[in-house]
Amino acid sequence: MIQTDLLSFRLAGRSSVLALIAAAGLSAPAWAQTPPTAAAPPAPAIQPQQAPQQTAPVQEDERVVVNRILVQGNQRIDQTTVLSYLPIQPGNVVDPVVLDVAVRTLTRTNLFADVQIGVQPNGDLIVQIVENPIINQVVFEGNSALTEDKLREEVTISPRGIYTRARVQDDVGKIVELYRLSGRISATVTPQIVQLDQNRVDVVFEIDEGPETGVRAITFLGNTAFSDGELREVMVTETSSWWKLFTSNDNYDPNRLDYDREQLRKFYTNRGYYDFRVVSSIAELAPNDSAFGITITVDEGDRYNFGDVQVVTENDRLNADFLKLLLPIQSGDLYESDKIEQAVDALTYAAGSAGYAFVEINPTYSANPDTDTVDVTFNIREGQRVYVDRINIIGNTRTIDPVIRRELMLTEGDAFNRTLVERSRNNLRALGFFKDVTIEETRGSAPDRSIVNVTVQEQPTGELSVGAGFSSVDSFVINLGISERNFRGRGQNVVARVEWGSLRQQVDFRFTEPKFLGRDLRAGFDVFHSRYDLSEYSSYDYRSTGAGLRISYPLNGYTLLSTRYFIKSDEIIVPDGYCESFGSGSNALCDQVGSFLNSSAGYTLLVDRRNDPVRPTRGWTGSLRQDFAGIGGDVNYVKTEAEVSAYWGITPEWVVTAQASTGYVTGWNGDPIRINDRFFKGGNSFRGFETAGMGPRDLTTTDALGGNFYAIGTLELTLPNRLPEEYGIRTSLFVDIGTLGLLDDRYTLTSAGLPDATIADELSLRASAGISIHWRSPMGPIRFDISQILAEEEFDKTETFRFSTSTQF
Numbered sequence: 001m002i003q004t005d006l007l008s009f010r011l012a013g014r015s016s017v018l019a020l021i022a023a024a025g026l027s028a029p030a031w032a033q034t035p036p037t038a039a040a041p042p043a044p045a046i047q048p049q050q051a052p053q054q055t056a057p058v059q060e061d062e063r064v065v066v067n068r069i070l071v072q073g074n075q076r077i078d079q080t081t082v083l084s085y086l087p088i089q090p091g092n093v094v095d096p097v098v099l100d101v102a103v104r105t106l107t108r109t110n111l112f113a114d115v116q117i118g119v120q121p122n123g124d125l126i127v128q129i130v131e132n133p134i135i136n137q138v139v140f141e142g143n144s145a146l147t148e149d150k151l152r153e154e155v156t157i158s159p160r161g162i163y164t165r166a167r168v169q170d171d172v173g174k175i176v177e178l179y180r181l182s183g184r185i186s187a188t189v190t191p192q193i194v195q196l197d198q199n200r201v202d203v204v205f206e207i208d209e210g211p212e213t214g215v216r217a218i219t220f221l222g223n224t225a226f227s228d229g230e231l232r233e234v235m236v237t238e239t240s241s242w243w244k245l246f247t248s249n250d251n252y253d254p255n256r257l258d259y260d261r262e263q264l265r266k267f268y269t270n271r272g273y274y275d276f277r278v279v280s281s282i283a284e285l286a287p288n289d290s291a292f293g294i295t296i297t298v299d300e301g302d303r304y305n306f307g308d309v310q311v312v313t314e315n316d317r318l319n320a321d322f323l324k325l326l327l328p329i330q331s332g333d334l335y336e337s338d339k340i341e342q343a344v345d346a347l348t349y350a351a352g353s354a355g356y357a358f359v360e361i362n363p364t365y366s367a368n369p370d371t372d373t374v375d376v377t378f379n380i381r382e383g384q385r386v387y388v389d390r391i392n393i394i395g396n397t398r399t400i401d402p403v404i405r406r407e408l409m410l411t412e413g414d415a416f417n418r419t420l421v422e423r424s425r426n427n428l429r430a431l432g433f434f435k436d437v438t439i440e441e442t443r444g445s446a447p448d449r450s451i452v453n454v455t456v457q458e459q460p461t462g463e464l465s466v467g468a469g470f471s472s473v474d475s476f477v478i479n480l481g482i483s484e485r486n487f488r489g490r491g492q493n494v495v496a497r498v499e500w501g502s503l504r505q506q507v508d509f510r511f512t513e514p515k516f517l518g519r520d521l522r523a524g525f526d527v528f529h530s531r532y533d534l535s536e537y538s539s540y541d542y543r544s545t546g547a548g549l550r551i552s553y554p555l556n557g558y559t560l561l562s563t564r565y566f567i568k569s570d571e572i573i574v575p576d577g578y579c580e581s582f583g584s585g586s587n588a589l590c591d592q593v594g595s596f597l598n599s600s601a602g603y604t605l606l607v608d609r610r611n612d613p614v615r616p617t618r619g620w621t622g623s624l625r626q627d628f629a630g631i632g633g634d635v636n637y638v639k640t641e642a643e644v645s646a647y648w649g650i651t652p653e654w655v656v657t658a659q660a661s662t663g664y665v666t667g668w669n670g671d672p673i674r675i676n677d678r679f680f681k682g683g684n685s686f687r688g689f690e691t692a693g694m695g696p697r698d699l700t701t702t703d704a705l706g707g708n709f710y711a712i713g714t715l716e717l718t719l720p721n722r723l724p725e726e727y728g729i730r731t732s733l734f735v736d737i738g739t740l741g742l743l744d745d746r747y748t749l750t751s752a753g754l755p756d757a758t759i760a761d762e763l764s765l766r767a768s769a770g771i772s773i774h775w776r777s778p779m780g781p782i783r784f785d786i787s788q789i790l791a792e793e794e795f796d797k798t799e800t801f802r803f804s805t806s807t808q809f
Helices: 014-024 079-085 096-107 148-154 165-181 228-234 254-269 320-325 337-353 401-405 418-431
Strands: 030-033 068-072 112-119 124-131 134-141 188-196 200-208 214-221 277-285 291-299 305-313 359-368 373-382 387-394 434-443 449-458 462-471 475-487 492-501 504-513 522-533 541-554 559-573 594-608 618-629 637-649 655-667 709-719 729-741 766-777 780-791 801-805
Touching: 068 079, 079 096, 096 112, 134 148, 148 165, 165 188, 165 200, 214 228, 228 254, 254 277, 254 291, 254 337, 305 320, 320 373, 337 359, 337 373, 337 418, 387 401, 418 434, 418 449, 522 559, 729 780
Parallel strands: 068 124, 134 200, 214 291, 305 373, 387 449
Antiparallel strands: 030 112, 112 124, 188 200, 277 291, 359 373, 434 449, 462 475, 475 492, 492 504, 504 522, 522 541, 541 559, 559 594, 594 618, 618 637, 637 655, 655 709, 709 729, 729 766, 766 780, 780 801
16 A cells, blocks of 8 residues: 555554665655554555655654645545644654654544555655545344344444444444343354445344243252242242243343342341352253253351341430431341341431431441341441532423422521421422422532432323223213313413213313412312213212312421312202102102202311322321301201321332221201212222112112211232333222211101111121222323122122223323
């Protein structure tokens, strides 16, 4: 590539070449050139644009002043681009070392396959380049197990990009690694380069995927406390089976095996085996390369209990004796490594609650093999009391800052308190505006200052109902409506809805301002008209038109008091002839026919002590609700309802929920309870029974009559279903038990004061059990209930399956 009348040198061994040429007495410009590499596709040799002038040679120790710079060989790269990378300008003094640096600088741009730089005796600097080709297309051949889109995500080269051999080889390694992770250990990738005109190339990756390498067997050596089967359940890696069609965990992956070693360590150390270790894990490939056999050798060691447990602090600002009481560990308990992490979390939380945002907690261990105990000391290094320097709100693209800040229990200048931080996070999550909320603290402008970063990830807060649907509740429904819980990003709740279905038709508008008059008051109003066609369950239609005002305010951080006033016109309509003298209508229903004005005021007292408002795992919540009708109008009653729920998290995935609810309504001023003011249970409120499927009933017409009293208890266990979290599917087992009844005597007794045989009003227990599946589908939340009746009355109406859905935007 260099004319024979040029004095040249290469980066490797240029001194000897110069000496040899100088000894021959040749005269030519001095050249620096890229080291010989296997630079891929062959490129046409580039001839200098002009013949260099013959002069005396430039020796190693000579320095030459650059007169001008000439670029030769460039086709698509502009000369100014080459000069912009060149660390030499006219007027600079150069020597072989400077030329060497210039060559390497241009080479590192990855624009050139070859670079040569020479200086003529007249001071002209000649830069001869061979451009790297442009990639025309990238082709994959032989792939079937992995899609082309998956492969393109891995490679870095792309059409219209610059070809370099190093990048291609790097992409080969990425493709091989991708196949290895999918269980094809013997996959090979061969890159092929197809030379095109205009210095372009096609890059073809020829792939030999090889057989899928599964796991033939997983064998354990040294285990006595737990069987091989129990240990295999701990591991993510599984043995291959023909029926495992939707998992890749039965393919051999060394990285996954490393993770399994850690899982085994956690399994043993959480069961008392403090000094457990995995001695070795060996994977042997079968002779036909079809599957690996994995042998894991373990040393279980002895089973330990906790010995002496101490908390040591640097000074008395944090009382060590008090902190010790917070530990979930006691001397004599079985050693569990998870309890150490829980103890560190508890101590960190306690220190944060005392205002010390930055503490270092270092547990140290001392094993006593003679007594099989482990002494644990929690060493706490206390930082100074910290104050909030600044609060940053991050991630809110729609919700305005004041909406978020007003939910925070801390403001700038307050002493840092981790309890208030956690309550602030729960307040934000309870809004329902955000998919995720994290609050982190970092050091501020001074050692006693902390910066609090509140990061939110917004989620859809509106619900759009447009179109038609079907469910086991409504049979079919056509709806058009919109609701927005975060109107204009200001936290306001607006609902406007028109819905028409086989069960209900309604038009309503609701508005709620969460910070009325700039105070911690939640105020709103409602306007509505609704009709419920209950002919399938009871022989009447119920229509209601009215409006209401609401206002609520917190009594403390956990208690909310809500008050309301509603006025509405209720109308009961029955079929023609139903209530005539020869009709078959029930007196408990016919007595309600007509229109009545209901004017009522009420309140709700809510206490929420859950650790998480969305997915609680511990704590409880309770509410008391009362409504007083008779502030004018035609209806007089007092209605009282109470509910309490408690949560126990066995693990984050196993959560036990216990719920109990009761209600009672009684008339005053001699008024009975109208059918639309009674309680109806079943469907979503008592699984296994149809809507209004349990409670008092007219045996002649089979009409559900509702009851004045109910009591229901529910025990539910949320359990893992081994489905990926991103599927949004939750599964739970449930048991519902309860009763409903106590109609007014005028409806259950005859005129002679005897029980009416046509009216069934038994306060007997009903019970059901089954499984509920909650799916956060792309169309919105969907719920499926599969039930088995355990106790019922013969006149009850039951069902074994129910589902319902809504749509979010």
